[in-house]
Amino acid sequence: MTDLALNGGSPTRTTPFPSWPQFDETDERALAGVLHSGRWGMADRIDEFEAAFAAYQEAEYGISLNSGTTALQVALSAVGVGPGDEVIVPSYTFVATASAVAAVGGVPIFVDVLDDTYNIDPASVQEALTERTRAVIAVHIGGQPADLDALGELLADRDIALIEDAAQAHGAAWKGRKIGAIGDLGTFSFQASKNLTAGEGGAVISNNRELADRAWSHHNCGRSRTGAWYEHPRLGSNYRMSEFHAALLLSQLEHLDEQMATRTRNAQLLTSLLAGIEGLTPLKADERVTTHAYHLYVLRFDSERFGGVDRERFIEALNAEGVLCSSGYRPLYREAAFTNSFADYPLETPYFSGKPDYSRFECPVTERICAEESVWLTQNLLLGEEADTRDIANAIAKTREHAHTL
Numbered sequence: 001m002t003d004l005a006l007n008g009g010s011p012t013r014t015t016p017f018p019s020w021p022q023f024d025e026t027d028e029r030a031l032a033g034v035l036h037s038g039r040w041g042m043a044d045r046i047d048e049f050e051a052a053f054a055a056y057q058e059a060e061y062g063i064s065l066n067s068g069t070t071a072l073q074v075a076l077s078a079v080g081v082g083p084g085d086e087v088i089v090p091s092y093t094f095v096a097t098a099s100a101v102a103a104v105g106g107v108p109i110f111v112d113v114l115d116d117t118y119n120i121d122p123a124s125v126q127e128a129l130t131e132r133t134r135a136v137i138a139v140h141i142g143g144q145p146a147d148l149d150a151l152g153e154l155l156a157d158r159d160i161a162l163i164e165d166a167a168q169a170h171g172a173a174w175k176g177r178k179i180g181a182i183g184d185l186g187t188f189s190f191q192a193s194k195n196l197t198a199g200e201g202g203a204v205i206s207n208n209r210e211l212a213d214r215a216w217s218h219h220n221c222g223r224s225r226t227g228a229w230y231e232h233p234r235l236g237s238n239y240r241m242s243e244f245h246a247a248l249l250l251s252q253l254e255h256l257d258e259q260m261a262t263r264t265r266n267a268q269l270l271t272s273l274l275a276g277i278e279g280l281t282p283l284k285a286d287e288r289v290t291t292h293a294y295h296l297y298v299l300r301f302d303s304e305r306f307g308g309v310d311r312e313r314f315i316e317a318l319n320a321e322g323v324l325c326s327s328g329y330r331p332l333y334r335e336a337a338f339t340n341s342f343a344d345y346p347l348e349t350p351y352f353s354g355k356p357d358y359s360r361f362e363c364p365v366t367e368r369i370c371a372e373e374s375v376w377l378t379q380n381l382l383l384g385e386e387a388d389t390r391d392i393a394n395a396i397a398k399t400r401e402h403a404h405t406l
């Protein structure tokens with residue numbers, strides 16, 4: 001085995017992994033069809049996509065939007081979150097999960113995640129409940145569903161909505177049922193990196209007619225589905241998707257199952273190949289998760305067991321071997337977006353027994369994950385052949401073997 005590429009050896013991999021997004025002539029035809037139709041907004045492709053995507057996720061109602069962030073805002077508005085309301089969110093997630101709460105006037109309450117799945121910890125949720133908790137957002141991080149049983153049980157007799165942030169989890173399933181409409185509402189993103197994408201876009205799904213109607217109204221200028229065009233029974237905004245996006249998503253949806261099968265096959269192979277390598281463990285696969293979307297393949301890095309190498313150095317070495325990876329999120333409650341913006345929040349809430357104070361949050365699991373543990377491989381690395389997956393494992397094994405040279 002040659003030296004590490006970082007130390008002048010030849011890299012394990014010199015050819016790129018599959019690129020993302022992927023497209024073919026059916027996508028071109030779909031886009032050209034909209035172009036020539038002269039109907040670029042609020043027309044048939046949107047209706048078709050909403051029906052197809054809701055059906056794909058096994059939900060009754062689907063609403064298309066312009067992003068996953070606005071999907072969260074619309075879902076939060078639909079369940080009635082407003083000024084002074086608390087919404088419990090995991091501290092290990094993309095900023096939108098929490099900033100959407102602030103955007104509708106609410107206060108995000110951060111809780112810790114489980115150290116074996118990185119998903120929201122139901123026990124921490126329980127501890128954070130107050131009389132002003134209006135909703136809990138369960139993020140299916142990396143594409144692995146959060147513990148929907150525990151959260152469902154916890155919220156069953158309370159007037160608190162469960163929103164699934166499924167931005168990373170298209171097609172994922174919990175005990176055989178697709179996620180998204182297991183909670184009250186589910187939100188999705190079709191931003192460029194996502195497993196189903198049109199560059200940008202989002203969706204809300206639900207099995208609850210009333211919530212779906214409210215979400216529809218919020219995304220369409222506060223109109224009602226049955227009202228006149230210039231009648232606005234609610235305050236809303238324009239978060240609609242374009243026909244181009246809907247047409248592209250419809251044609252991309254045709255490829256999703258096949259791509260998911262490839263990712264799953266490669267992820268399982270990678271897990272088996274990494275089994276003997278000391279100092280790296282994939283996240284636990286919860287046995288109730290019957291389909292993992294593998295938006296991310298996440299490794300838990302243990303510096304002590306990896307020859308004392310620190311995580312950043314490991315990531316540098318693996319990148320030099322031609323396997324691109326990164327360390328992922330930072331603890332969200334530390335971001336100035338929350339610490340500064342909420343300094344002037346005009347209302348007190350029970351969680352804080354006063355005005356919001358984000359310096360109070362300290363989630364030890366999130367802190368450790370972010371500081372030293374998580375290593376992310378993105379979904380496109382899992383879209384290749386078996387040999388591509390073997391290259392990932394070989395690069396990691398080589399890095400482990402040469403750890404003493406790092």
Ligand SMILES: Cc1ncc(COP(=O)(O)O)c(C=O)c1O
Pocket residue numbers: 067068069070093094096097139165167168188189190191200201202
């Ligand atoms: C967990 C999570 N929630 C929400 C979003 C927001 O989606 P979008 O980028 O489409 O606004 C993302 C996307 O990056 C995400 O990963």
